[in-house]
Amino acid sequence: MSTTLKYEEKQLKIVGTRPARPDGVDKVTGRARFGADYNLPGQLIGKALRSPHAHARIVSIDVSAALALPGVKAVVTRDDFAEMPDEMAPVGELMINFRDVTRNMMAREKVLYDGHPLAAVAATSESVARAALALIKVEYEVLPHVIDVVEAMRPDAPLLNENQYTQGVKPKPERPSNIAKRLEFGRGDVAAGFAQADVIVEREFNTKPVHQGYIEPQACLASYSADGQAELWTATQGQFVFRAQCAKVLQMDVSKIRVTPTEIGGGFGGKNNIYNEPLAIALSRKSNRPVKMVMTREEVFRATGPTPGANVRVKLGATRDGRITAAEAVLNFQAGAFPGSPVNQASMCAFTRYDLANVHVVGNDVVVNRPKVAAYRAPGAPIAVLGVESVIDEMAKKLGIDPIEFRLKNAAKEGTQTYYGPKLGPIGYVQTLEAARAHAHYRAPLGPNQGRGVATGFWFNIGNETTCSLNLQEDGSLTLLLGVIDVAGGSRASLSMMVAEELGIELDRVRPVIGDTSSLGFNFLTAGSRGTFAGGMAAVVAARNLIEKMRQRVAKVREVPVEAVAWKDGRAQPADASVAQFEPMTLTELARMGGKTGGTMAGHAEINAQGAGPGFGTHIVDVEVDRETGAVKILRYTVVQDVGKAIHPAYVEGQMQGGATQGIGWALNEEYVYGADGILQNPGFLDYRVPVASDLPHIDTVIVEVPNPNHPYGVRGCGEVPIIAPMAAIANAIENATGVRLTQQPFSPPRVLKALEGAGKAQG
């Protein structure tokens, strides 16, 4: 099966329009079934016991009193899960260390963060389960902890894992370290580059972990059968990846677990990882009853992955005429309690908007006593880009060049050599910069204490393993069975639209459905902006496969060669009327006669989609800074982005607006607040402040479409790019409004006020 399909320019009837969303009504009427909406007869409620310490050795766990409590049907601890080898193992194209996975879902030797689970109970009610947790006696030996990334890198820092030696350093270090891995990327000669520079700017930035803030807490329901088979319903971005991980840690055959993905109330990368799922299956296995586990918001904050906090240093050199001669960055990323921060992607995204001869990036993946980090839209990129685009802005100002102009002078284009590997293909970065420069927003007047900022972002976008089936029903309507989870509500729409376009039929005739793991072959996570790209490619493959089968059927029925049958405008027609003539046949006619002429017809796709097209975006933001309180108000916001092709422009705009909104929250208010005791102090939406409607202006969008040559409709993807630039754009806007450069995220009122005071620019 081909895994790329070339872009073909053609007249479109459905792709590019804005039909009503197929998931909308169910979501607004409450009919959509999220994780917590699933129940089974006789189910138990599972709850996890969580560490009250940031770092402690587990001396003993005594569950006897909990087990004796009436209504308690099972308890699991570390003893219920097998040890896993300390190595990277493949799950699809992911590489996962199951030693860490099994320890993160259930502490073994030590608890490593506030909220780390170390036991779980299943009981007949939530109140009994909670009472049982209180009866579990754990003896801890409390250890010193470390939560700051810079402190954790010090040789004398408390060690989370005494057997961890920094990878990527030669020779192998003699002492263990919290630095799990050191990465290096580069090209050219940075020292020589800086020597050529007329101006050098260097800055250090610090960011805090922020959470994806999905509305729906993690929720799952598991049912294990005594014959060794399990069913799992869970809110996930990847039913197949969850299945693979559960199978591994529970030592089951993959096909013996059936994972049904529920509707998902937001993911953004935060639902790529298993947490309660294997615990629920293990509890079900022990109790012979279905077990439901729903996290509280507090559990979500304490124990699921936020994006990392980080320490970032960026150094840039440029000539007076605006050519960047050298770029350098050091990215120190918190991984949380186990290795695996997105410092790798962040390192690659840091400078890949610019055509640079001399680059050097070092990334450190550092464990700290915090929950293990997870992906969050363009994982890591916004953090690196806060540093780089702040310094770019400062450099432009120092050189007296318009910031968009400065970026254009150095912009990456088709053929630009990246510092991490490939040359870039056809991309739309320049087009987004030019569209931003041409936008009325960029020339609108500003008032006092107001400032404008610009920043840009890049994300790879990805393909990967994808499957789908397209079943022609007996009345000519179609079911599109998809393996990619529809995290954002858009892939069901856009994939159906591509199918309707291919078949030449009304969109309303195609019903998209997300399949469980038993109904299709392996699909990678919905992540990396791959849903519409890879899912769309699979949908097109399936549609073309169905067309091929329909042509064969028509050829059989009409007694003409297959080559004589063309599929056009929703029906089979003579390919060349002068060669073979026959009565055309519509999809509906074909569907009706399917059974009698050899069976129903279906298209299938099992592909590994290749050829993802990089995405670029340019953001413009106007802010007003209150010099008395330090409050920053977003006055106007414009997102310009190259998405390749917007299959359903309203969804694409929604992605762009949503990414910007989350980026605004990240920039202005969101942060994890830990006490000196290493305990999270704000595990709830009252104290962890996400943007609300009144914080935001209408976010304007400009879609740029430079087709991806490796997708039949030119799709690149759109979900990651829009979160990358906001933090930097807002920092630049605040600097423009106040003259003060902020380097400590979030730019919350106290921090902004402190910075203004430090610069003597506060008021009142």
Added chain:
Amino acid sequence: MSTTLKYEEKQLKIVGTRPARPDGVDKVTGRARFGADYNLPGQLIGKALRSPHAHARIVSIDVSAALALPGVKAVVTRDDFAEMPDEMAPVGELMINFRDVTRNMMAREKVLYDGHPLAAVAATSESVARAALALIKVEYEVLPHVIDVVEAMRPDAPLLNENQYTQGVKPKPERPSNIAKRLEFGRGDVAAGFAQADVIVEREFNTKPVHQGYIEPQACLASYSADGQAELWTATQGQFVFRAQCAKVLQMDVSKIRVTPTEIGGGFGGKNNIYNEPLAIALSRKSNRPVKMVMTREEVFRATGPTPGANVRVKLGATRDGRITAAEAVLNFQAGAFPGSPVNQASMCAFTRYDLANVHVVGNDVVVNRPKVAAYRAPGAPIAVLGVESVIDEMAKKLGIDPIEFRLKNAAKEGTQTYYGPKLGPIGYVQTLEAARAHAHYRAPLGPNQGRGVATGFWFNIGNETTCSLNLQEDGSLTLLLGVIDVAGGSRASLSMMVAEELGIELDRVRPVIGDTSSLGFNFLTAGSRGTFAGGMAAVVAARNLIEKMRQRVAKVREVPVEAVAWKDGRAQPADASVAQFEPMTLTELARMGGKTGGTMAGHAEINAQGAGPGFGTHIVDVEVDRETGAVKILRYTVVQDVGKAIHPAYVEGQMQGGATQGIGWALNEEYVYGADGILQNPGFLDYRVPVASDLPHIDTVIVEVPNPNHPYGVRGCGEVPIIAPMAAIANAIENATGVRLTQQPFSPPRVLKALEGAGKAQG
């Protein structure tokens, strides 16, 4: 896609063995989820209001008081469903009259039987729903009713449908009639045949409706979305057929209804038809809430289809040396309130065990004021065969020929011309007769009041539309997604076994799962003993399709031509080591590299299976008759049957034993008892007596295997045949024990006693 696969004799490793059943543990531990085990948040409970009259005109229905009751969220009546044309419309290869379907699920002009639904309510609890039913005011004009088939055929009988004129009669009748259709089959010259006969036997038989007696009452849960899409969970023998019917009566696109089949607690033909399903969807549509409807046992008896009661006349002529010269039958079948009894199949099954030159069969499909009949294992055949095999037995006795010998003398064989169309292909009827004759049972001594009976049965078996997908998982285990419902628990096992055999792997690596209507293309009902035949053919097609894809993948990876790759013993090997040599690759190795080498691999099948092989069985039964009470005790029972190939012999034996058991119940005790008022008097298992364990001896089985040439493993099917012969075999045994020929089913103690008394053979 090919729709027949030829039989190939080969060494088998898995097919023909008796592995543990894949559904067993879930069923005995209670984990299996039947219809009533499904629930949705916010669901309402739906209940139907049912007619208390056998026949009445509905003058008015006033639901206002019910609607005003707090907790009542919706009421539906005839006004909520569109009128449907009075014509036969295709659903797959079924032809269905939707005028009748819509009237049976919800009465329109008239109620036609005790229990006929005429309104349904959805309320927040069952008690509120019941209270609401009591508030619905219906004004009836009660009409004379008719429930006996012979009475219903009289010209002066009360008419159920004033617009019904007997079909199949020329010229078109001038007056309407309860006879919906008259069928005629035959060959040769019956009058001449009787003229050649030395002996003629003629008898009339009467049978009562009996119920399939499935343990699980009909249960469904429906959820309709405001955007016009619905989900339905229901216990069904055909998720696709239910979807098609619901779509039709609710005027929806087929793809807008997703039907998920639940585990099914018995069907036997009784779960081929929609009852509450469209009502639940309509109530959900009106209330915007999910609606659950579970029948009580009383509702099951009053309103779901039993098998018909009938009046049957059979006439047989034979020469002194045992050659049948003529055979004639008239079959008058109750259809229930709407046409569609299985008199058609019964007519064809009546004599198709014999090679007859002169045959004539007339069938009448007659409406009566009873619930519309449904299929029940080999629909109609046991009724016709009770008559024919009783008369065969009487004839053999008159001629002084052993009853098996007499049947052998006249037995159908390969090449026998049927009286309804095709010539028979290779069949195993003679083999079952010979195996029965050779069985120790046939020669065992009998005591006083004991008698032995023999009878035989024939069923077509069928193929039809079938789909499945076989997904190779990343660890080399497989998911077999099936479209055929596993009514009896055997198809999941036997289809997985054929897949494991094809692939050369352990059975435990194949997990069978039944798909919902969104996951596969159309499948016909699991009916007519097609599951293992057609489902198995599809599974083999899918397995071979997967093997083909694996060979292609190995060829690509090993860089050899596809022709050089053979699949043997669970791995890809050089087809001819002298031509191309390469390292073999196991299924698991292939699965692991699937993603990286082009995507996961899957086999798919969308077929219309052709070439079903007829099945024949011979039953031997010993009974003891209590001349004081009329009670008949089954002493010994042996089922001999040609199944083509027993994929999983234990399941096949279970089918044979189960069919015989149901036939024994039918013969001895089961019947619908109606009062003179047309009201069912025994709607429950206390008064409707099915056989219990203490009624039965161990039922011995002999599997005969004459391969079906049109199936890769020779499968014929096995579920229908074993219910056909028991009634006749028991009648013959009673006659053998007492000298009294019973012609009124059931042969319950009062009836047997009365017959003995009539013949002066009762005791005490």
